[in-house]
Amino acid sequence: MTGRVFDASLYRHDRVEPSYWEATVERPAAPRLAGDETAEVAIVGAGFTGLSCALHLARDHGIEAVVLDAGAPGWGASGRNGGLVCIPPAKASIPQMIRRWGREETAGFYRWAIAGCDMARDLPAAEGFDVRAQGDGNLEVADHPARLAGLVENARQLNDLVGVPVRILDRAGFAAIGHGGTEQFGGVHIGAGFALHPLAYALGLLRAARRRGARIYGDSPVVRWEREGGGHRLVTAGGASVRVRHVVVATNGWTPDSLHPAFDARMLPAISNILVTRPLTAGELAAESWHTETGVVNARSLLFYYRLLPDRRLLFGARGDTAGSPDAAARTQAWMERRLGELFPSWAGIEVEYRWRGLVAMSRKLTPSIGSLDDDPGVHYALGYHAAGVAAAPMAGRTLADRIALGDAAPAVPAVLRGLPPRFAVSALRRLALAGAYLWYGAGDRWQELRHRATG
Numbered sequence: 368m369t370g371r372v373f374d375a376s377l378y379r380h381d382r383v384e385p386s387y388w389e390a391t392v393e394r395p396a397a398p399r400l401a402g403d404e405t406a407e408v409a410i411v412g413a414g415f416t417g418l419s420c421a422l423h424l425a426r427d428h429g430i431e432a433v434v435l436d437a438g439a440p441g442w443g444a445s446g447r448n449g450g451l452v453c454i455p456p457a458k459a460s461i462p463q464m465i466r467r468w469g470r471e472e473t474a475g476f477y478r479w480a481i482a483g484c485d486m487a488r489d490l491p492a493a494e495g496f497d498v499r500a501q502g503d504g505n506l507e508v509a510d511h512p513a514r515l516a517g518l519v520e521n522a523r524q525l526n527d528l529v530g531v532p533v534r535i536l537d538r539a540g541f542a543a544i545g546h547g548g549t550e551q552f553g554g555v556h557i558g559a560g561f562a563l564h565p566l567a568y569a570l571g572l573l574r575a576a577r578r579r580g581a582r583i584y585g586d587s588p589v590v591r592w593e594r595e596g597g598g599h600r601l602v603t604a605g606g607a608s609v610r611v612r613h614v615v616v617a618t619n620g621w622t623p624d625s626l627h628p629a630f631d632a633r634m635l636p637a638i639s640n641i642l643v644t645r646p647l648t649a650g651e652l653a654a655e656s657w658h659t660e661t662g663v664v665n666a667r668s669l670l671f672y673y674r675l676l677p678d679r680r681l682l683f684g685a686r687g688d689t690a691g692s693p694d695a696a697a698r699t700q701a702w703m704e705r706r707l708g709e710l711f712p713s714w715a716g717i718e719v720e721y722r723w724r725g726l727v728a729m730s731r732k733l734t735p736s737i738g739s740l741d742d743d744p745g746v747h748y749a750l751g752y753h754a755a756g757v758a759a760a761p762m763a764g765r766t767l768a769d770r771i772a773l774g775d776a777a778p779a780v781p782a783v784l785r786g787l788p789p790r791f792a793v794s795a796l797r798r799l800a801l802a803g804a805y806l807w808y809g810a811g812d813r814w815q816e817l818r819h820r821a822t823g
């Protein structure tokens with residue numbers, strides 16, 4: 368399967384990414400698809416979207432799906448993200464969404480996203496597995512005094528739209544409940560979501576789906592998609608296949624351009640990187656006024672996200688380079704280590720014990736895309752969570768399960784989510800588009816830094 372946007376090293380399905388998450392869970396075996404199977408539904412991609420779809424199909428509708436992943440289940444972003452259960456899964460602002468889809472549909476989208484946050488707590492409890500929940504809501508921090516007003520405005524719009532509780536914090540208020548450091552000028556607390564162990568969430572969904580009859584296979588990349596009568600036949604690299612009536616595309620940032628023509632050049636994958644330090648001592652945390660287990664996102668255009676893990680390590684994430692080669696990754700990670708020390712000076716040079724990266728999926732629509740193809744209603748998709756899929760992707764899997772099982776009787780999908788995004792005009796130039804966007808946003812961030820140095 369072709370259509371890779373980045374260096375081949377980001378597409379190695381033969382091994383899992385050596386992350387802190389992989390080091391702290393036990394994986395169940397996931398055999399390769401062998402022989403030819405039939406089912407009502409096949410799901411391509413065993414991340415949050417695909418596994419949740421399989422669980423909800425089986426549990427709520429008695430439909431036993433076959434799930435295929437090119438790597439191990441949870442191999443993609445679902446097993447390697449920051450674990451911040453947060454909203455919104457979009458790059459469009461609330462005013463932009465209201466202009467495009469109206470206030471009711473925008474509120475419906477936010478309610479759907481908040482339900483995804485609630486599901487991340489309630490579903491593991493109902494299914495009897497532990498996602499190692501931490502914190503309460505999410506913090507957004509102004510990395511520069513001029514950015515606080517924007518954060519406050521967004522928080523007020525969110526509260527006004529759907530009543531999410533928000534707290535406005537000045538620098539001292541933020542230091543009292545969050546942290547200090549050189550890029551903390553106040554912020555907001557958003558009362559939705561929390562933080563969790565993402566791979567524990569993905570594998571919990573897997574076990575629950577299997578218990579109810581879903582058949583989940585790893586090491587089974589779909590390399591050919593054939594129409595057969597009124598149905599579909601998906602052929603994997605090993606030659607084994609599945610015949611089904613419905614196919615769900617749940618491949619997000621790893622959507623290959625040659626899987627099905629309807630999905631070519633719809634997604635703009637971007638690299639996100641994570642570092643995890645050694646455990647910090649109580650004294651080291653106190654030196655940066657660190658008080659919280661709640662996830663933090665800063666307001667830079669090319670943002671940092673971070674959180675304290677249960678064993679007191681700092682997880683520190685940032686958007687990556689636009690090449691994807693191991694050398695470029697090493698340069699980005701070295702830059703992140705330097706910036707971590709600039710944000711929290713007493714931690715400069717702290718030992719980093721884990722480094723990894725993965726792909727998020729952006730799109731020209733700036734909001735996720737959920738639906739079925741107009742000319743082939745047996746093909747369903749949920750993609751494009753704009754780097755915020757921990758709450759949204761499992762929710763999207765459930766939304767698709769309801770649509771497949773109930774058709775028009777399923778709960779309506781908010782208009783903000785419906786339909787595929789426009790394609791990128793020249794697929795091969797997507798990496799350049801990303802580089803251009805990074806230059807633009809990076810220049811904005813640097814301009815703020817220079818202004819800050821000049822004025823403060």
Ligand SMILES: Cc1cc2nc3c(=O)[nH]c(=O)nc-3n(C[C@H](O)[C@H](O)[C@H](O)COP(=O)(O)OP(=O)(O)OC[C@H]3O[C@@H](n4cnc5c(N)ncnc54)[C@H](O)[C@@H]3O)c2cc1C
Pocket residue numbers: 368380411412413414415416417435436437438439440441442443444445446447448449450451452453587588589590617618619620621622623626639640641672684723724725726727728749750752753754755756757758759760
């Ligand atoms: C480093 C990083 C940090 C992040 N941090 C956060 C965060 O803190 N909070 C948040 O909300 N979101 C975060 N995200 C985003 C979030 O992880 C994703 O939005 C979410 O996991 C998407 O889930 P998914 O199931 O749709 O896709 P994925 O989990 O990416 O799964 C897609 C799967 O499709 C499979 N696949 C592709 N092609 C084929 C094929 N031909 N045949 C079979 N299988 C195929 C892949 O192997 C892959 O496993 C982060 C992402 C990354 C990479």
